Amino acid sequence: MxxxxxxxxxxxxxxxxxxxxxxxxxxxxxxxxxxxxxxxxxxxxxxxxxxxxxxxxxxxxxxxxxxxxxxxxxxxxxxxxxxxxxxxxxxxxxxxxxxxxxxxxxxxxxxxxxxxxxxxxxxxxxxxxxxxxxxxxxxxxxxxxxxxxxINSINREKINEEINQQLYAVSKFDYKDYKLINKELKLLKKQKLTMDKKEYLIALIRIRDRLMI
Structure with missing residues (x-):
């Protein structure tokens, strides 16, 4: 601020x-x-x-x-x-x-x-x-x-700070969690035919939210 x-x-x-x-x-x-x-x-x-x-x-x-x-x-x-x-x-x-x-x-x-x-x-x-x-x-x-x-330097500092925050979040992301989410995504694709569109979309959104940094 x-x-x-x-x-x-x-x-x-x-x-x-x-x-x-x-x-x-x-x-x-x-x-x-x-x-x-x-x-x-x-x-x-x-x-x-x-x-x-x-x-x-x-x-x-x-x-x-x-x-x-x-x-x-x-x-x-x-x-x-x-x-x-x-x-x-x-x-x-x-x-x-x-x-x-x-x-x-x-x-x-x-x-x-x-x-x-x-x-x-x-x-x-x-x-x-x-x-x-x-x-x-x-x-x-x-x-x-x-x-x-x-004014330009202030804007650059804000952008650099946001980039650093994102890089820090990426560095903290656990690879084991990624493998687990990837496994759930493959399983969801297999179950796609047995689910209606709404259920499938909700499941995809739930997985996406877990991937959000």
């Missing part, structure tokens, strides 16, 4: 993930607080300028589209219990590249088409790595702490 404290911990973990999933789409619409066609947006401690994008609302809309995508991929990575989840780091890398490309274009007005050579040879690649590497370590750390992988 599973420890209720473990169940409570897993419930809290799943509740946190559920709340994040519910709130994530709403964060996308934060760009709507910016006035339409505004040339800058001042929130006291930070002034947002759209640069070459002309309007702040359009600039933030582009950023939040990518942030939402990274958020969805990150939740998928953290909650996934399969080893193939590390493939998700590649699209996360590409989305970080897109975000930094948007910011770079806003500041410099240079929009370089994506290609492997332009990515590796440019300074933008090192900017991406400065974001991607720490972010990857954070995701892996959270994934380990969330412990979704443990």
């Amino acid at each position: 599973k420890n209720p404290l473990v169940n409570n911990k897993e419930l809290k973990r799943d509740l946190v993930v559920l709340i994040i999933i519910i709130l994530l789409p709403f964060t996308f619409y934060l760009y709507t607080i910016v006035p339409t066609n505004a040339s800058y947006f001042d929130i006291g401690f930070l002034t947002i300028s759209p640069g070459y994008y002309d309007y702040v609302d359009y600039y933030l809309w582009l950023l939040f589209v990518k942030i939402l995508t990274i958020g969805i991929l990150s939740i998928w990575f953290v909650t996934c219990k399969h080893l193939w989840k590390y493939i998700l780091l590649f699209p996360i890398f590409l989305e970080i590249h897109k975000i930094l490309s948007i910011v770079d274009f806003a500041n410099n007005g240079v929009n370089v088409p994506f290609s492997f050579m332009s990515l590796v040879s440019g300074i933008l690649f090192w900017k991406i790595m400065l974001v991607f590497v720490p972010y990857t370590f954070i995701l892996i750390f959270i994934s380990i702490r969330m412990n979704y992988n443990n």
Whole structure:
């Protein structure tokens, strides 16, 4: 039987993930607080300028589209219990590249088409790595702490325990009892013609129950 404290911990973990999933789409619409066609947006401690994008609302809309995508991929990575989840780091890398490309274009007005050579040879690649590497370590750390992988190990332990119990029962089965049951079964087959179907079936079930481990 599973420890209720473990169940409570897993419930809290799943509740946190559920709340994040519910709130994530709403964060996308934060760009709507910016006035339409505004040339800058001042929130006291930070002034947002759209640069070459002309309007702040359009600039933030582009950023939040990518942030939402990274958020969805990150939740998928953290909650996934399969080893193939590390493939998700590649699209996360590409989305970080897109975000930094948007910011770079806003500041410099240079929009370089994506290609492997332009990515590796440019300074933008090192900017991406400065974001991607720490972010990857954070995701892996959270994934380990969330412990979704443990679900598979728990199921394997249960299966192994059942197998061990069955093997132990088989090892305790007496060969003399088997020979006696086998003898009774042969005798029952000989008496089959003198018995009706119901009596024969009841006798077979009685022998089967004795063979049950």
